[in-house]
Amino acid sequence: MPDVQSTVLEFVNKLRKRKIEGSQATAKCTVELLRSVISQQRVPHSNQASALIDAVKAVGEQLVAANPVELAVGNVVRRVLHIIREEDLSLATAAMAGLDLLDASDDDGEDDNCKVVGYSAMSAAVAAAAARSTLRPPSLQTLLEGTPESAAVPYTSSSGADSESKSKSADKSSITRKLKHDVIEGVNHLILEISGCHEQIAEQAIEHIHQNEVILTLGSSRTVLEFLCAAKEKKRSFRVFVAEGAPRYQGHLLAKELVARGLQTTVITDSAVFAMISRVNMVIIGAHAVMANGGVIGPVGVNMAALAAKKHAVPFVVLAGSHKLCPLYPHNPEVLLNELRSPSELLDFGEVSDCLDFGAGSGSPLLQVVNPTFDYVPPSLVSLFITDTGGHNPSYMYRLIADYYSADDLVM
Amino acid sequence: MDSMAAATSSSVPASGLTTVSVKSSKPLKEKTTKAERRALQDAQRAASKGASLDVFILALHVGIISCLYCVLSAEGGKAPLYDDESRVVKAKRRAVVKQTEAKNRVELFRHLPQYEHGTQLPDLETKFFLLDPMHPAVGLQYLSGDISGGNARCIAMLQAFQEVVKDYSTPPEKTLNRDLTAKISSYVSFLIECRPLSVSMGNAIRFVKNRIAKLPIMLFESEAKAALQSDIQRLISEKIVAADKAIVRHAVTKIRDGDVLLTYGSPSAVEMVLLQAHELRKKFRVLVVDSLPKLEGQLLLRRLIKRGIDCTYTHINAISYIMHEVTKVFLGASSVLSNGTVYSRVGTACVAMVASAFRVPVLVCCEAYKFHERVQLDSICSNELGDPNVISKVHGRGDINYLDGLTNNANLQFLNLMYDATPSDYISMIITDYGMVPPTSVPVIVREYQKEHLLV
Numbered sequence: 001m002p003d004v005q006s007t008v009l010e011f012v013n014k015l016r017k018r019k020i021e022g023s024q025a026t027a028k029c030t031v032e033l034l035r036s037v038i039s040q041q042r043v044p045h046s047n048q049a050s051a052l053i054d055a056v057k058a059v060g061e062q063l064v065a066a067n068p069v070e071l072a073v074g075n076v077v078r079r080v081l082h083i084i085r086e087e088d089l090s091l092a093t094a095a096m097a098g099l100d101l102l103d104a105s106d107d108d109g110e111d112d113n114c115k116v117v118g119y120s121a122m123s124a125a126v127a128a129a130a131a132r133s134t135l136r137p138p139s140l141q142t143l144l145e146g147t148p149e150s151a152a153v154p155y156t157s158s159s160g161a162d163s164e165s166k167s168k169s170a171d172k173s174s175i176t177r178k179l180k181h182d183v184i185e186g187v188n189h190l191i192l193e194i195s196g197c198h199e200q201i202a203e204q205a206i207e208h209i210h211q212n213e214v215i216l217t218l219g220s221s222r223t224v225l226e227f228l229c230a231a232k233e234k235k236r237s238f239r240v241f242v243a244e245g246a247p248r249y250q251g252h253l254l255a256k257e258l259v260a261r262g263l264q265t266t267v268i269t270d271s272a273v274f275a276m277i278s279r280v281n282m283v284i285i286g287a288h289a290v291m292a293n294g295g296v297i298g299p300v301g302v303n304m305a306a307l308a309a310k311k312h313a314v315p316f317v318v319l320a321g322s323h324k325l326c327p328l329y330p331h332n333p334e335v336l337l338n339e340l341r342s343p344s345e346l347l348d349f350g351e352v353s354d355c356l357d358f359g360a361g362s363g364s365p366l367l368q369v370v371n372p373t374f375d376y377v378p379p380s381l382v383s384l385f386i387t388d389t390g391g392h393n394p395s396y397m398y399r400l401i402a403d404y405y406s407a408d409d410l411v412m
Numbered sequence: 413m414d415s416m417a418a419a420t421s422s423s424v425p426a427s428g429l430t431t432v433s434v435k436s437s438k439p440l441k442e443k444t445t446k447a448e449r450r451a452l453q454d455a456q457r458a459a460s461k462g463a464s465l466d467v468f469i470l471a472l473h474v475g476i477i478s479c480l481y482c483v484l485s486a487e488g489g490k491a492p493l494y495d496d497e498s499r500v501v502k503a504k505r506r507a508v509v510k511q512t513e514a515k516n517r518v519e520l521f522r523h524l525p526q527y528e529h530g531t532q533l534p535d536l537e538t539k540f541f542l543l544d545p546m547h548p549a550v551g552l553q554y555l556s557g558d559i560s561g562g563n564a565r566c567i568a569m570l571q572a573f574q575e576v577v578k579d580y581s582t583p584p585e586k587t588l589n590r591d592l593t594a595k596i597s598s599y600v601s602f603l604i605e606c607r608p609l610s611v612s613m614g615n616a617i618r619f620v621k622n623r624i625a626k627l628p629i630m631l632f633e634s635e636a637k638a639a640l641q642s643d644i645q646r647l648i649s650e651k652i653v654a655a656d657k658a659i660v661r662h663a664v665t666k667i668r669d670g671d672v673l674l675t676y677g678s679p680s681a682v683e684m685v686l687l688q689a690h691e692l693r694k695k696f697r698v699l700v701v702d703s704l705p706k707l708e709g710q711l712l713l714r715r716l717i718k719r720g721i722d723c724t725y726t727h728i729n730a731i732s733y734i735m736h737e738v739t740k741v742f743l744g745a746s747s748v749l750s751n752g753t754v755y756s757r758v759g760t761a762c763v764a765m766v767a768s769a770f771r772v773p774v775l776v777c778c779e780a781y782k783f784h785e786r787v788q789l790d791s792i793c794s795n796e797l798g799d800p801n802v803i804s805k806v807h808g809r810g811d812i813n814y815l816d817g818l819t820n821n822a823n824l825q826f827l828n829l830m831y832d833a834t835p836s837d838y839i840s841m842i843i844t845d846y847g848m849v850p851p852t853s854v855p856v857i858v859r860e861y862q863k864e865h866l867l868v
Contacts, residue, residue, distance in 0.1 A: 258823075375733065
């Protein structure tokens with residue numbers, strides 16, 4: 001495992017120094033790293049799922065600590081953990097289904113102890129199967145009969161299964177290999193999903209863009225670029241206003257790409273967003289992250305555009321791949337989920353150095369320069385989210401979290 | 413007598429009143445106002461009665477005033493129609509500065525002039541000594557952006573007019589009124605070519621022409637010139653300088669200890685308020701918000717820091733981030749229109765909108781001479797377009813050159829708006845030399861102010 005450790009450390013360094021840009025790239029690298037961690041992890045015969053979970057969590061905590069603002073890292077780690085739990089659960093229920101028949105057949109030849117254990121394992125498995133239903137919409141029956149205890153039960157089910165394994169070790173060894181195999185399969189599926197999110201989102205472009213539209217966008221998002229080009233390919237004619245996005249000027253990059261693909265583009269300054277919004281039909285932006293309440297973390301300046309769009313009743317559409325959906329609720333996101341960049345992008349020190357009086361302790365004024373990277377848009381200002389699973393209302397986003405994440409993994 | 417000659421040369425007022433050839437960049441409009449129609453009737457009555465000399469003169473006066481109104485209203489506030497081909501061609505023929513139109517124009521702004529900025533300055537410099545000595549200097553300063561800001565431009569222009577008046581001498585066979593007005597109009601059209609007029613300048617020009625027209629015809633030339641110069645001086649000192657002092661006195665009462673004040677760009681009135689409040693030893697912090705491409709906030713920042721005020725500097729995209737700690741927003745205005753809309757530097761509307769979303773009061777400091785009777789709903793109908801190249805090449809950041817070489821691409825346009833219109837519901841209060849009023853009181857002040865304007 002030493003070389004896995006070194007790759008982990010290397011990746012942590014890259015994250016800390018912000019060498020990797022963009023949530024999609026970060027997510028893919030993280031998943032690939034976790035895949036190699038899982039495949040190289042030696043799992044014991046008992047409690048293998050928890051061993052895997054612990055290994056992934058250990059690595060995940062390091063990664064998240066390296067770049068807490070890049071929420072895609074945490075999202076992806078939680079996705080992998082959820083995959084492990086899911087696969088483990090499905091294997092356990094399959095094993096239980098198989099053991100059901102076996103136990104029924106050789107009732108007599110067992111120890112009392114084993115039988116008791118067997119029975120307790122069985123009941124635990126039943127409870128586990130019932131607990132599984134808490135991950136799915138609960139049926140009326142379970143609600144009326146009272147739910148069993150929480151999702152801690154899957155652990156006991158696996159321990160129950162492991163105690164079975166002492167007596168039926170031949171079956172179990174195949175199951176051992178199967179868990180890792182399934183998990184790696186699931187992780188590969190996740191990588192494909194992350195890579196393909198742009199195409200899935202772009203397919204929906206044609207439903208939202210009609211002829212002679214004027215679209216406003218901010219910053220530079222590859223998702224938005226693909227979205228607009230997909231509509232262009234289907235012969236919809238429209239114009240795009242791109243706001244510059246000072247101080248990083250991402251808007252210039254996006255404009256360059258759009259012009260290269262043949263779209264009518266006009267570059268405007270950020271201060272002109274309110275002036276132009278009365279003539280715009282739709283605002284489309286790419287999100288950096290989507291929070292559990294439907295709020296959006298985006299490039300700085302999107303809140304201004306969202307407020308202007310609300311005032312003029314212009315639809316505000318946010319494009320986000322599913323790896324950007326974060327199961328956390330934003331508390332004070334402007335401060336806690338933000339990053340302040342170098343002030344030199346705004347103001348050169350040499351321009352004001354002659355005015356600043358550095359006389360010690362004379363109460364001389366200090367000049368502060370504020371240069372945040374991200375902006376938070378509350379869910380009330382967003383009209384529509386377009387993800388690779390389709391279009392959703394902001395109030396629906398919390399529901400997607402249950403599909404992708406387990407409740408245990410929220411606090412790592 | 414030159415007045416007799418003038419009377420005969422102007423012909424019967426009834427027919428040709430609206431087409432007296434006063435030189436202007438825009439052709440006179442055909443419709444006559446109520447005043448003009450009354451003047452026509454008076455003149456006709458005078459002519460039909462077999463008039464005496466003084467009635468003729470009276471009719472002439474009234475006629476001149478009414479036709480000047482028509483000229484003034486064409487200059488003061490009506491939107492120029494640059495999508496009308498014939499007018500554009502006529503204007504070009506009279507132009508002093510050679511304009512070349514920008515190749516890649518934004519369709520939405522076809523009604524506004526958009527010229528290539530690079531070629532004008534060198535062209536003007538070559539002509540500098542060929543033109544009349546007085547006016548190019550101010551025009552050059554406008555063109556190169558040395559003077560910017562409503563008050564500064566207006567004062568510079570009025571001082572230039574004072575020089576013009578001082579050096580003026582009536583040519584033979586002409587009256588002072590009409591000739592001087594014609595000269596002023598030609599200078600104004602030159603200034604417009606350098607940079608479109610701001611509303612404050614339009615109002616000032618209207619005032620000056622009004623004063624010229626009101627001069628009694630019997631006055632000696634030197635007396636007339638002295639009267640004019642003192643009038644212009646009075647405009648500057650009363651309506652601009654003293655007004656600023658009044659605004660400062662009102663506004664500092666609104667600043668309390670512990671305040672965090674936000675301001676945008678570099679408004680002259682707000683700067684005076686902040687400096688005065690600092691003199692009065694009030695404890696407050698200032699947040700200066702800036703935006704491209706002009707980066708005017710940096711100038712304000714330097715001046716505030718030199719005086720020892722605590723400042724924070726940021727750009728307009730970050731206002732949502734900092735607005736939660738702001739207690740009041742002070743903004744400047746180029747003009748306030750009659751429906752309460754504040755017409756000012758582009759970006760002001762964004763700041764006001766975010767401030768009202770965070771429930772922060774927005775105070776606009778604007779002198780009353782900048783008020784105007786026209787109305788505007790959005791920022792597109794009437795605006796000024798700046799140099800588009802400034803957007804593609806970012807000043808001071810050599811690494812940002814993504815759009816080099818694409819400036820001639822047919823698919824790509826740059827839009828550099830100078831002004832925008834802030835709706836009145838975002839404004840809490842307007843601080844003027846007449847006091848602190850809500851935006852809805854502006855048409856009332858315009859009505860009263862105009863009356864006073866004419867009577868004085």
